[in-house]
Amino acid sequence: MFNSQIHTLNRSLINLRIEGCENKDNSDGLSLEKELVHTTINQYYFFLEHNPIQPIKKCAQESMNLSEQGNVMYISKNHNANQHQQIWNYYTRSVAAAPNDSQELALAYSNRSALLYHLREFDECIKDCDKGFKLNPPDPLKAELLLRKVECLIAMERNTAKNVCQNALNLCKGYTLSHEIERKCINKLQYFLDNNLQIPYKKKKTENHKTKPAITFERSQEAPCASSALAIKYSSKWGRHIVAARRIDPGEVLVLEPSYFTSVSMWGNYMFCSHCTKQTWASVPCKSCVFNVYCSDKCKSEAWKKYHQYECNVLAYLYNLNFYNYPFLSQCEPENSHMLVRSLAATIKLMLIAINEVGGIDNIRQELIDIEKNKDPRTKGFFNGVFDSQKCRSIYSLTTILDNVADETLGIFTVLVSIAIHLLATKSPFFGKKIKTTPKLIMNNPDVKFIGGLLLKTTLLLPNNNLKYFVHRESTILGQKFGSALYPICSLFNHSCDPNVISVPTKENERIVYSKFTIEEGEQLFLCYVGDNYTSCSKEERAETIWSAYKFQCECRACQENWSQSLPFVKDILRKSPELKISLGTKYKYIEKLKGTIVNQLQGNNFEYDPKMISNLQKLMKEHETYLTRRSMDYETFERFIYMMIVNAFGTWLNINDSC
Numbered sequence: 140m141f142n143s144q145i146h147t148l149n150r151s152l153i154n155l156r157i158e159g160c161e162n163k164d165n166s167d168g169l170s171l172e173k174e175l176v177h178t179t180i181n182q183y184y185f186f187l188e189h190n191p192i193q194p195i196k197k198c199a200q201e202s203m204n205l206s207e208q209g210n211v212m213y214i215s216k217n218h219n220a221n222q223h224q225q226i227w228n229y230y231t232r233s234v235a236a237a238p239n240d241s242q243e244l245a246l247a248y249s250n251r252s253a254l255l256y257h258l259r260e261f262d263e264c265i266k267d268c269d270k271g272f273k274l275n276p277p278d279p280l281k282a283e284l285l286l287r288k289v290e291c292l293i294a295m296e297r298n299t300a301k302n303v304c305q306n307a308l309n310l311c312k313g314y315t316l317s318h319e320i321e322r323k324c325i326n327k328l329q330y331f332l333d334n335n336l337q338i339p340y341k342k343k344k345t346e347n348h349k350t351k352p353a354i355t356f357e358r359s360q361e362a363p364c365a366s367s368a369l370a371i372k373y374s375s376k377w378g379r380h381i382v383a384a385r386r387i388d389p390g391e392v393l394v395l396e397p398s399y400f401t402s403v404s405m406w407g408n409y410m411f412c413s414h415c416t417k418q419t420w421a422s423v424p425c426k427s428c429v430f431n432v433y434c435s436d437k438c439k440s441e442a443w444k445k446y447h448q449y450e451c452n453v454l455a456y457l458y459n460l461n462f463y464n465y466p467f468l469s470q471c472e473p474e475n476s477h478m479l480v481r482s483l484a485a486t487i488k489l490m491l492i493a494i495n496e497v498g499g500i501d502n503i504r505q506e507l508i509d510i511e512k513n514k515d516p517r518t519k520g521f522f523n524g525v526f527d528s529q530k531c532r533s534i535y536s537l538t539t540i541l542d543n544v545a546d547e548t549l550g551i552f553t554v555l556v557s558i559a560i561h562l563l564a565t566k567s568p569f570f571g572k573k574i575k576t577t578p579k580l581i582m583n584n585p586d587v588k589f590i591g592g593l594l595l596k597t598t599l600l601l602p603n604n605n606l607k608y609f610v611h612r613e614s615t616i617l618g619q620k621f622g623s624a625l626y627p628i629c630s631l632f633n634h635s636c637d638p639n640v641i642s643v644p645t646k647e648n649e650r651i652v653y654s655k656f657t658i659e660e661g662e663q664l665f666l667c668y669v670g671d672n673y674t675s676c677s678k679e680e681r682a683e684t685i686w687s688a689y690k691f692q693c694e695c696r697a698c699q700e701n702w703s704q705s706l707p708f709v710k711d712i713l714r715k716s717p718e719l720k721i722s723l724g725t726k727y728k729y730i731e732k733l734k735g736t737i738v739n740q741l742q743g744n745n746f747e748y749d750p751k752m753i754s755n756l757q758k759l760m761k762e763h764e765t766y767l768t769r770r771s772m773d774y775e776t777f778e779r780f781i782y783m784m785i786v787n788a789f790g791t792w793l794n795i796n797d798s799c
């Protein structure tokens with residue numbers, strides 16, 4: 140049954156791809172996507188009808204289990220940053236899983252507040268104490284929350300500490316407490332008052348406030364988030380791409396672009412706000428689902444209004460989807476299935492944000508029609524001559540992977556989209572009210588059909604243009620992926636394994652792009668999409684990474700000419716060439732001296748961003764390039780310094796204690 144279903148569906152999809160949809164209206168550019176989803180739903184209805192998914196709901200027992208797992212780790216001593224992070228994750232998941240207004244929620248807040256006190260995140264700890272207290276838990280828990288809040292206020296030397304302490308003591312005296320808790324809470328509060336709040340406590344680690352310099356550049360008229368040093372071009376070989384409109388210096392900031400959309404990854408979930416992606420200790424959970432947590436009630440209500448009211452219930456079903464129950468999906472490895480559902484969820488969010496931006500289904504249809512009407516591939520998605528980073532018109536003009544993706548992969552995507560569209564229609568109020576009809580009839584609704592096509596287009600567009608967020612830890616410069624985001628202008632840069640520009644995400648969800656080398660007027664600018672350039676892995680390894688993530692064969696120079704991975708040191712180049720040594724020897728000594736000064740300065744300043752230092756480095760890199768060579772280990776070292784300074788000043792840091 141399964142095999143024949145796969146076969147029939149596969150054939151129909153392949154036929155559609157080959158024959159196209161010539162007779163269909165393609166004014167919105169979605170005729171193929173709509174037909175792919177329609178055909179899948181028609182042939183798949185049996186599975187949609189007979190394999191109902193159970194939604195994941197808030198569950199008191201699950202919340203208790205998660206808290207318990209956090210407690211087991213918490214009571215073992217001498218945690219490192221990883222353990223702190225895991226305990227925090229357990230407690231936050233416990234907060235998210237607890238039913239609204241329940242005692243389990245109060246307990247989860249209380250557990251997390253204990254961890255936050257332990258981490259000396261006192262302001263955040265107070266937030267959790269207050270939230271737990273408001274839920275009116277049993278007296279012993281109330282007493283503990285009051286005590287913890289007082290301890291935070293004392294630790295922060297707040298003027299209010301004395302009054303709050305006195306009030307807490309009065310309240311605790313009225314509670315029914317065991318002898319042990321009475322001794323712990325009442326005696327401690329009394330002790331604080333008797334000793335004029337003079338108790339030994341651990342001070343909060345002082346934060347290293349990094350100076351954030353302003354970034355200014357003359358703006359491009361066509362792409363205001365980019366510098367006027369850049370121009371958008373089109374060619375049949377490279378599609379849309381970015382070139383230098385003038386000579387560009389190394390280290391020059393060329394783009395500062397806010398994200399159109401962000402999505403937190405599995406690793407980052409529960410540590411970063413599901414809406415604004417800010418790191419958030421004392422997060423508040425979504426009132427309905429167990430997946431989203433927010434840094435504030437403001438983010439929570441903004442997300443709900445813009446998109447979460449529609450995706451919330453859909454996610455509850457999707458995250459419990461059993462791939463083994465469905466032909467096509469049953470071929471996926473279990474690890475991949477999780478990743479696929481996460482990226483589908485991100486796609487749904489992106490589409491809902493776009494629809495919210497323009498004000499409804501009819502308007503987004505019109506946007507697509509307008510994009511299609513423009514036959515100039517260079518200015519597709521422009522509005523009044525501008526490519527705007529905050530407009531879905533720009534997003535839906537970006538390239539998709541439809542042409543490169545294999546039939547089976549397209550089959551998996553289409554089946555996932557069909558399941559999602561069925562859930563969106565039947566389990567969420569997205570189409571006005573929940574549609575009560577059979578899966579087979581659902582595509583008769585023109586809005587459902589259009590949104591099915593749009594969701595498939597978004598699913599094929601996102602992986603092609605997604606940029607990852609990295610978080611840096613105090614203890615290490617190496618990043619961990621905590622989310623991804625879409626930046627329309629950054630999406631116009633092509634990839635090279637020998638990139639001449641670098642991109643860094645900032646904690647405000649922007650992306651900085653700066654030059655790595657001097658770039659001559661007219662040269663194309665390339666980012667490295669995969670983090671590994673030609674010096675760090677072989678051509679074959681790079682080809683595999685690029686293909687699995689982006690489905691294209693790299694045509695950069697390093698791949699075409701199969702460059703060697705090893706880079707020489709300048710002193711070795713000079714040693715091998717006595718003539719060069721004579722002509723450049725003095726220059727090299729000068730550069731080495733300058734480099735020494737900068738290395739000392741960097742180490743002394745703990746890699747603080749210093750614009751003067753950047754300009755010195757730029758000078759140095761230019762000298763190096765002019766007199767020696769840009770393809771040397773020495774040059775890579777300068778480049779690394781610039782990267783470290785930019786990451787220090789603008790990047791996202793996870794400030795989590797590495798010891799107790």
Ligand SMILES: C[S@@+](CC[C@H](N)C(=O)[O-])C[C@H]1O[C@@H](n2cnc3c(N)ncnc32)[C@H](O)[C@@H]1O
Nearest residue numbers: 377378379538630631632633634691693694695
């Ligand atoms: C993010 S887009 C870059 C902008 C794209 N050129 C356009 O027309 O919109 C990524 C797509 O550009 C093309 N591309 C980027 N770098 C490439 C490279 N080094 N070799 C071949 N194709 C590349 C591939 O088609 C890829 O799917």
